[in-house]
Amino acid sequence: MGTSAEGRAPGGDGGLPGDRGAPAVPPVVLPESAVPGTDLPEPAPPETALPQADAPPIALPSVALPSVALTSLWTLHHRASAARRNPPLLHDPVAVALVDRCAWPLETWFGRPRSLPEQYLARRARLYDAAVAEFLRARPGATVIALGEGLETQFWRVGDGTAHWLSVDLPEVLDLRRAVLPHGRRQRAVGCSATDPRWAERAATEAPVLISAQGLLMYLSPAETTALVRLCAGHFPRGTLLFDTLPEWVAHRTARRFMTWGGTFRFPPLRATRRSSYLRTGPGRDRYTVTEHPIGPYVLGTCAAARPLHLAQRSRWVREVFLPTLVRLDPPAGR
Numbered sequence: 001m002g003t004s005a006e007g008r009a010p011g012g013d014g015g016l017p018g019d020r021g022a023p024a025v026p027p028v029v030l031p032e033s034a035v036p037g038t039d040l041p042e043p044a045p046p047e048t049a050l051p052q053a054d055a056p057p058i059a060l061p062s063v064a065l066p067s068v069a070l071t072s073l074w075t076l077h078h079r080a081s082a083a084r085r086n087p088p089l090l091h092d093p094v095a096v097a098l099v100d101r102c103a104w105p106l107e108t109w110f111g112r113p114r115s116l117p118e119q120y121l122a123r124r125a126r127l128y129d130a131a132v133a134e135f136l137r138a139r140p141g142a143t144v145i146a147l148g149e150g151l152e153t154q155f156w157r158v159g160d161g162t163a164h165w166l167s168v169d170l171p172e173v174l175d176l177r178r179a180v181l182p183h184g185r186r187q188r189a190v191g192c193s194a195t196d197p198r199w200a201e202r203a204a205t206e207a208p209v210l211i212s213a214q215g216l217l218m219y220l221s222p223a224e225t226t227a228l229v230r231l232c233a234g235h236f237p238r239g240t241l242l243f244d245t246l247p248e249w250v251a252h253r254t255a256r257r258f259m260t261w262g263g264t265f266r267f268p269p270l271r272a273t274r275r276s277s278y279l280r281t282g283p284g285r286d287r288y289t290v291t292e293h294p295i296g297p298y299v300l301g302t303c304a305a306a307r308p309l310h311l312a313q314r315s316r317w318v319r320e321v322f323l324p325t326l327v328r329l330d331p332p333a334g335r
């Protein structure tokens with residue numbers, strides 16, 4: 001582990017599922033100019049232009065990625081497909097352009113995008129986007145630290161032209177990210193585990209800070225989750241932390257199989273995060289104001305049972321037991 005150098009090409013001699021000995025990924029140059037607005041109430045100012053339609057396709061990376069890292073391609077696959085829906089579930093032109101250009105057999109690995117994961121990932125991204133955009137509106141020039149960022153394209157959806165961005169992920173994932181989504185001058189990256197204090201030490205002097213961990217905690221053990229919250233609290237006592245948790249049933253094997261229906265990819269074990277593991281931060285629960293938001297509701301088909309199932313999601317009990325949750329930890333007012 002360690003800090004990865006900006007712009008390094010992917011390396012290694014393995015391969016992604018379904019491809020061995022693929023050519024190295026050619027660098028993709030995204031000019032620093034306009035990007036179409038987002039579907040947020042106040043569209044973000046331009047960050048980066050979409051790749052040109054005639055830009056060269058992106059070949060498979062010649063790097064072996066562990067299955068936990070490949071989950072970032074699963075989210076990209078569904079986010080792009082959610083953005084292609086009519087009407088779109090999410091406005092994400094950079095994800096669409098990336099999937100259009102990449103020669104990766106995403107449907108072979110992950111199956112055809114399915115409605116439920118599409119809705120889940122689009123809603124989750126929109127909730128994160130709204131929270132980050134609100135934070136940046138109140139604090140222009142602030143720093144967003146995206147833990148487990150993978151191939152998330154949020155910088156291009158909500159970046160306000162002043163925000164500083166720090167991507168943290170496993171080194172091999174950041175190599176791929178930089179190859180296909182080159183970073184601009186306000187973007188930096190640290191290749192290490194989210195539980196490694198090095199990324200926090202790198203950004204410790206920056207304020208204000210929002211730390212987001214979209215789609216990450218399900219890959220951490222309860223002890224690692226507690227350690228991560230403690231790490232954030234220790235280095236950024238006035239920072240805001242956003243993360244999401246899964247209910248028990250999604251962590252179950254059957255649900256994992258459904259998530260890549262028809263595809264060759266097998267999800268690594270997923271973990272549900274209990275409230276106790278993120279409130280156990282050391283000195284006491286008064287350290288944070290906790291806000292929880294269900295990620296839903298979902299449209300569960302068009303058959304006769306679908307409407308009652310949709311309505312049932314209004315029940316607080318159903319939401320708490322069955323829906324994933326976005327959690328926001330803020331320092332208590334006045335700190």
Ligand SMILES: C[S@@+](CC[C@H](N)C(=O)[O-])C[C@H]1O[C@@H](n2cnc3c(N)ncnc32)[C@H](O)[C@@H]1O
Pocket residue numbers: 068069070071072075076147148149150151152168169170173192193194195213214215216219
């Ligand atoms: C489901 S993907 C989510 C990617 C992105 N946040 C999104 O929502 O599209 C999970 C990401 O977490 C990363 N990850 C898993 N364990 C990690 C760890 N211990 N430290 C840093 N990143 C990790 C994976 O490499 C992957 O990029």
